[in-house]
Amino acid sequence: xxxxxxxxxxxxxxxxxxxxxxxxxxxxxxxxxxxxxxxxxxxxxxxxxxxxxxxxxxxxxxxxxxxxxxxxxxxxxxxxxxxxxxxxxxxxxxxxxxxxxxxxxxxxxxxxxxxxxxxxxxxxxxxxxxxxxxxxxxxxxxxxxxxxxxxxxxxxxxxxxxxxxxxxxxxxxxxxxxxxxxxxxxxxxxxxxxxxxxxxxxxxxxxxxxxxxxxxxxxxxxxxxxxxxxxxxxxxxxxxxxxxxxxxxxxxxxxxxxxxxxxxxxxxxxxxxxxxxxxxxxxxxxxxxxxxxxxxxxxxxxxxxxxxxxxxxxxxxxxxxxxxxxxxxxxxxxxxxxxxxxxxxxxxxxxxxxxxxxxxxxxxxxxxxxxxxxxxxxxxxxxxxxxxxxxxxxxxxxxxxxxxxxxxxxxxxxxxxxxxxxxxxxxxxxxxxxxxxxxxxxxxxxxxxxxxxxxxxxxxxxxxxxxxxxxxxxxxxxxxxxxxxxxxxxxxxxxxxxxxxxx
Amino acid sequence: xxxxxxxxxxxxxxxxxxxxxxxxxxxxxxxxxxxxxxxxxxxxxxxxxxxxxxxxxxxxxxxxxxxxxxxxxxxxxxxxxxxxxxxxxxxxxxxxxxxxxxxxxxxxxxxxxxxxxxxxxxxxxxxxxxxxxxxxxxxxxxxxxxxxxxxxxxxxxxxxxxxxxxxxxxxxxxxxxxxxxxxxxxxxxxxxxxxxxxxxxxxxxxxxxxxxxxxxxxxxxxxxxxxxxxxxxxxxxxxxxxxxxxxxxxxxxxxxxxxxxxxxxxxxxxxxxxxxxxxxxxxxxxxxxxxxxxxxxxxxxxxxxxxxxxxxxxxxxxxxxxxxxxxxxxxxxxxxxxxxxxxxxxxxxxxxxxxxxxxxxxxxxxxxxxxxxxxxxxxxxxxxxxxxxxxxxxxxxxxxxxxxxxxxxxxxxxxxxxxxxxxxxxxxxxxxxxxxxxxxxxxxxxxxxxxxxx
Numbered sequence: 001x002x003x004x005x006x007x008x009x010x011x012x013x014x015x016x017x018x019x020x021x022x023x024x025x026x027x028x029x030x031x032x033x034x035x036x037x038x039x040x041x042x043x044x045x046x047x048x049x050x051x052x053x054x055x056x057x058x059x060x061x062x063x064x065x066x067x068x069x070x071x072x073x074x075x076x077x078x079x080x081x082x083x084x085x086x087x088x089x090x091x092x093x094x095x096x097x098x099x100x101x102x103x104x105x106x107x108x109x110x111x112x113x114x115x116x117x118x119x120x121x122x123x124x125x126x127x128x129x130x131x132x133x134x135x136x137x138x139x140x141x142x143x144x145x146x147x148x149x150x151x152x153x154x155x156x157x158x159x160x161x162x163x164x165x166x167x168x169x170x171x172x173x174x175x176x177x178x179x180x181x182x183x184x185x186x187x188x189x190x191x192x193x194x195x196x197x198x199x200x201x202x203x204x205x206x207x208x209x210x211x212x213x214x215x216x217x218x219x220x221x222x223x224x225x226x227x228x229x230x231x232x233x234x235x236x237x238x239x240x241x242x243x244x245x246x247x248x249x250x251x252x253x254x255x256x257x258x259x260x261x262x263x264x265x266x267x268x269x270x271x272x273x274x275x276x277x278x279x280x281x282x283x284x285x286x287x288x289x290x291x292x293x294x295x296x297x298x299x300x301x302x303x304x305x306x307x308x309x310x311x312x313x314x315x316x317x318x319x320x321x322x323x324x325x326x327x328x329x330x331x332x333x334x335x336x337x338x339x340x341x342x343x344x345x346x347x348x349x350x351x352x353x354x355x356x357x358x359x360x361x362x363x364x365x366x367x368x369x370x371x372x373x374x375x376x377x378x379x380x381x382x383x384x385x386x387x388x389x390x391x392x393x394x395x396x397x398x399x400x401x402x403x404x405x406x407x408x409x410x411x412x413x414x415x416x417x418x419x420x421x422x423x424x425x426x427x428x429x430x431x432x433x434x435x436x437x438x439x440x441x442x443x444x445x446x447x448x449x450x451x452x453x454x455x456x457x458x459x460x461x462x463x464x465x466x467x468x469x470x471x472x473x474x475x476x477x478x479x480x481x482x483x484x485x486x487x488x489x490x491x492x493x494x495x496x497x498x499x500x501x502x503x
Numbered sequence: 504x505x506x507x508x509x510x511x512x513x514x515x516x517x518x519x520x521x522x523x524x525x526x527x528x529x530x531x532x533x534x535x536x537x538x539x540x541x542x543x544x545x546x547x548x549x550x551x552x553x554x555x556x557x558x559x560x561x562x563x564x565x566x567x568x569x570x571x572x573x574x575x576x577x578x579x580x581x582x583x584x585x586x587x588x589x590x591x592x593x594x595x596x597x598x599x600x601x602x603x604x605x606x607x608x609x610x611x612x613x614x615x616x617x618x619x620x621x622x623x624x625x626x627x628x629x630x631x632x633x634x635x636x637x638x639x640x641x642x643x644x645x646x647x648x649x650x651x652x653x654x655x656x657x658x659x660x661x662x663x664x665x666x667x668x669x670x671x672x673x674x675x676x677x678x679x680x681x682x683x684x685x686x687x688x689x690x691x692x693x694x695x696x697x698x699x700x701x702x703x704x705x706x707x708x709x710x711x712x713x714x715x716x717x718x719x720x721x722x723x724x725x726x727x728x729x730x731x732x733x734x735x736x737x738x739x740x741x742x743x744x745x746x747x748x749x750x751x752x753x754x755x756x757x758x759x760x761x762x763x764x765x766x767x768x769x770x771x772x773x774x775x776x777x778x779x780x781x782x783x784x785x786x787x788x789x790x791x792x793x794x795x796x797x798x799x800x801x802x803x804x805x806x807x808x809x810x811x812x813x814x815x816x817x818x819x820x821x822x823x824x825x826x827x828x829x830x831x832x833x834x835x836x837x838x839x840x841x842x843x844x845x846x847x848x849x850x851x852x853x854x855x856x857x858x859x860x861x862x863x864x865x866x867x868x869x870x871x872x873x874x875x876x877x878x879x880x881x882x883x884x885x886x887x888x889x890x891x892x893x894x895x896x897x898x899x900x901x902x903x904x905x906x907x908x909x910x911x912x913x914x915x916x917x918x919x920x921x922x923x924x925x926x927x928x929x930x931x932x933x934x935x936x937x938x939x940x941x942x943x944x945x946x947x948x949x950x951x952x953x954x955x956x957x
Contacts, residue, residue, distance in 0.1 A: 030590045030641035035600065036629035036738075042555040042725070044624075067553065069528040070882045100803075108813070112803035117868070119527070119875030121802070136883055138528055138875065165816065172772070172819040172842055179668040179771040282769060284665035285658070316602040326595055329654030332662050352662055384603060391605020394624045398554045399886050 044394045046420050047403055050241045054249060056257040057229025061407055062244040063236045065400035071237030072136035072401060075149060076408060078232075079225030082129040082198040082343070083263055090170065090205020091217050095156070096126035097166050098218065099133065102157040111148060120145040124152075128199050128341055130412065131226075139238045146235075146251035153226060154255050158218050170210045177204065181280055181287040181453040184476065185350075188276055189289035191481050192449035193346045197268040202481060228255045232411055234404040268293055268344055271447035275463070275471035276486065278479060279456035286358040286454030290365055291348035292444050297340035297413045303426045304434040305338055305442060307385050308377075311435065312336040312368060313349055316388030317381045319371075320349060323364050330357050330364075342413060347443070355455045359462025362450070369445040376436045390424045527875060527916060530882045532909045535895060536728055542744040543716030546735050547895050547905065549723040551888055555625045557724030558888035561635050562900045564719070565712035566615040567690040568752055568830065575685075576692015577700055579612040580656050581708050585619065586610075587648045590641035594648050597634055604630065612690055615829040616900055622889060625725040632738040639718065640742045642709050649702050657698075660691045668770050672837065672941070679764045680778055680833055680937050684755035714745025719899050721892040755780070755831065762937040767944045772819060772842065775850035776939040777857060778835035781930045784827040785902045788929065790914045791922035792825040792834060797873035798865050798923070799823045799836070799856060804872065806856050811838055817849045823857070829901050834930060846940050854938070857931055864924035877915050 050062045084091040100122060101108040115122050120137035122145065133153055137145040177183040187202055194200030205213070233252065235244040271292035295305060313320040313336025320334040336349035349368070353361045397403050410417050452459070456473050463471055474486055483490025535549040567578050588594035601608040606623030621631040664670045674689045681687035720739065722731055758780055782788050799806050800823040803813070811818040823836035836857060840849045884890055898908035 030637070033591050033633070033637075036633050038604075038626040038630065039628065041624065041626040044555050068531055068882045068885060070879070072883075109804065109809070113872075116802040116804045116876060117872045119872075119879040121876075121879065136879065138879055138882060140528055165813070168816065168841070169812075169819065172839075175771050175842065176668050176819070176839075181666055284661040287666075315607075325655055327651070329651040330658070332655055332659040352658070352666070354658060354661060384599070388602045388605055391603070391624065392607070393605065394554055394556045395605065395607065395622055398556060398888065401886075 059232050060248045061234040062241045063400045063404045066238050069139045071139045071142045074134040074234045076232045077131045078230050080126045080129045081203050089201040089209045091221050092126040096124045096131045099124045099152040099156045101162040103151045103155045118144050150251040185287040185289050185453045189451045195269040227258045229257050230260045236400040236404045271444045273447045275450040277456050277471050277473045278453040279475045283454040285352045287352045289350050289451040294345045294347045304430045304438045308435050308438050309336050309338040310385040316384040355458035358459035363466050372439040376432045389427045527878045545719040547721045548728045552725050555725045557625045557628050558622045558892050559631045560620045560721045560892040560896050562719040562896045563617045564717050568614045568685040575688040575696040582610050582612045583652045584644050587644045589638040591637050636738040646702050683753045715742050716744050717748045721896045723888040723892045758935050761933050765940045767942050769944050773840040773846045774941045776837050777854045778833045778937045779930050780935045781834045783831045788926045789827045791918045791926045794873045794918045795923050796825040798869045801876050817844050860927035
């Protein structure tokens with residue numbers, strides 16, 4: 001249903017030629033006309049927000065919004081897969097899940113009942129390098145909900161029966177996820193790009209690692225990282241800044257500060273070409289991922305690199321969408337992105353297609369990586385991406401939650417808050433020459449990690465014909481992310497990883 | 504026993520009065536205006552000056568329930584064609600124009616309606632009106648574009664329905680639950696019917712349904728209503744009215760007795776479903792049915808989660824929904840069976856959760872919680888211009904009464920415990936029940952990969 005963004009101007013021109021033979025559906029004489037001129041524009045700037053650091057080091061952001069009688073909040077703890085013990089993937093995820101499953105004073109049922117009876121909602125989760133507790137509530141209950149949030153963040157019980165319950169849930173969830181080609185493709189792709197670096201580990205763990213997690217693992221990880229000086233809190237909604245800061249102080253002011261240790265990890269491996277086919281017989285489509293290691297969020301070339309990937313597969317230009325969908329009807333969705341984290345990042349192009357078209361889609365996709373290096377982007381294409389990124393600024397500050405997210409992201413990555421306003425200028429100043437420089441400096445079309453999850457028998461011959469004959473074919477049931485060969489029974493041990501020191 | 508139950512009811516009714524509706528903060532009301540142009544186009548304006556953006560939602564009152572046999576999926580396929588060019592707009596140029604001004608555009612189709620939308624910086628209101636008028640009045644699509652886009656929609660079906668675990672769940676449920684009403688099929692349609700669709704169908708569909716007298720425009724955002732009204736008249740007022748829109752949709756005959764079905768799918772875990780036929784959106788019973796669904800299924804304190812997932816650990820996930828849409832649909836509950844549990848046992852428990860409401864009703868505390876959860880959803884669901892437009896458009900097109908956009912809040916808050924028990928007794932009958940089990944195909948259960956930790 002998502003028609004998405006559009007292809008190249010060239011394509012549009014070709015299409016115009018077809019228009020002469022169009023089947024006219026119109027019932028009437030509809031006049032020829034051009035698009036109308038815009039109305040006068042109103043100036044737009046980033047809305048006000050306030051920041052304050054509590055005595056215990058918790059940074060609190062407040063964005064006011066008085067239209068609806070609600071308040072929402074988001075608490076970020078700067079710990080995730082990156083901070084969990086390397087031999088225990090899944091610890092960060094289990095801790096996040098277990099936060100709301102009982103504290104030293106309230107059972108899981110009591111927490112759910114308190115929140116839901118107040119007309120509130122709370123969610124928890126974890127990613128590569130952060131964990132979050134977020135929620136929303138009708139405004140008269142904000143103290144209650146923040147109080148519960150504070151309790152679950154500071155004093156989770158990690159009761160043995162709750163651990164077992166969530167362990168079982170995690171097994172079942174993995175069983176379903178491993179049957180989802182989209183999930184498997186992401187999993188294998190991250191593993192290829194990041195190797196045994198934490199970003200390459202499955203955040204949800206594996207059945208084996210989940211089985212090995214002990215209560216001590218959970219308690220230690222939580223005690224080490226869940227401290228106010230390692231967290232950010234945003235409160236957004238229908239209250240005054242003073243009320244918001246006081247509510248934050250009441251709920252989180254007594255959360256004791258403690259220093260957090262540095263994190264030591266191995267580096268991700270340098271990009272190296274590898275083509276992995278995960279065989280899932282009977283698949284209706286092949287899930288495709290193509291990309292490699294790139295740069296962290298704080299890299300000085302982030303803006304031109306991000307625009308480069310938008311030309312390849314983002315709003316406003318999207319070559320992949322044009323080539324694969326608009327021109328050929330080979331897929332429903334095609335996109336490319338620069339994913340960035342604190343320590344590193346990656347580029348990835350992704351799509352899915354019917355099994356029989358796998359080879360053609362892969363060829364077209366890889367070719368687009370080469371083309372970005374080979375020829376400069378057309379000024380119109382870059383303009384499209386720039387116009388979208390710069391022009392959509394008013395849309396990105398519509399909701400107070402979106403405003404808070406933007407500020408939180410800058411605080412989280414340690415970026416200058418002035419960058420929020422400067423960003424549009426930096427986008428506008430980028431030239432086609434910048435794009436080609438970045439494409440040549442950072443893209444590695446010869447060293448792509450390629451993952452295909454689908455019915456291998458239906459397309460492996462195509463791969464051979466197209467020069468991808470060096471692929472590894474692994475039945476889904478034999479996939480083992482722990483071995484360098486990715487196959488179960490692979491004997492070589494994974495490289496050693498230094499664990500963060502215990503608290 | 505009866506006496507005790509009665510005294511509990513009395514006690515909780517009193518409690519309900521103390522902590523119930525009166526204490527819930529009312530959301531801000533919509534300050535809209537509405538008009539109908541000479542060609543029949545309905546237009547709703549809601550000013551929201553907080554951010555300099557404007558959202559346009561154009562509803563056509565046609566969805567997959569209007570599709571004739573052999574053409575399932577056509578309403579949605581047609582939606583894709585609306586991006587493939589008109590008199591003054593080249594194929595795919597519409598979204599390209601929108602992104603070039605920093606806007607977003609898309610569309611969606613469901614059983615009852617097809618909605619096209621754009622969100623743009625406010626100064627581009629004339630552009631979006633001009634674009635919508637052009638494709639309403641003069642769609643021009645080539646055979647080649649049609650054939651290519653049909654392939655895209657087939658890929659969409661493969662992606663969403665065929666290649667994901669549980670992807671066909673809703674397709675199976677509604678196919679088994681309905682006999683003749685087109686709610687029997689999914690909006691995406693079947694591959695065979697998509698393949699059978701032709702460019703002639705496109706022409707006919709546009710002429711029949713894409714007429715101003717079958718359309719509603721909702722504008723929300725930073726504009727001055729008087730000026731916006733002039734612009735709408737200038738661009739869309741010129742589109743000629745069409746013929747009256749046909750509504751020959753077969754009625755579903757009442758189900759005559761409990762239905763039981765077992766099917767197999769290549770899924771990693773079994774799924775069990777319990778469903779009952781219910782009423783339509785806007786019927787007085789719709790409100791207590793929605794509240795009942797919240798009591799059974801919203802959040803970790805809800806009955807179904809509490810019993811099946813948390814306490815008995817019978818299910819990996821379980822939920823229930825009152826699917827309240829334009830024509831009578833289903834109340835259905837689904838549980839994904841936990842490894843090592845028997846489907847029959849899980850289905851029995853799921854059914855018991857629904858049926859228990861008939862005998863025991865719900866508590867005042869549950870009712871109060873559901874109303875607060877409803878208020879929360881209501882308030883949080885009116886945050887963006889797009890969300891506001893969705894509520895207004897739904898009120899006009901599906902309820903045929905814009906006042907419900909605000910008025911429903913009170914209807915929900917006035918639901919009583921007796922109402923909830925009454926609708927359970929009315930609809931959760933053996934005659935209307937379906938018990939459906941989806942078993943993993945023997946020998947096709949995905950093996951479990953390993954690894955990751957050391």
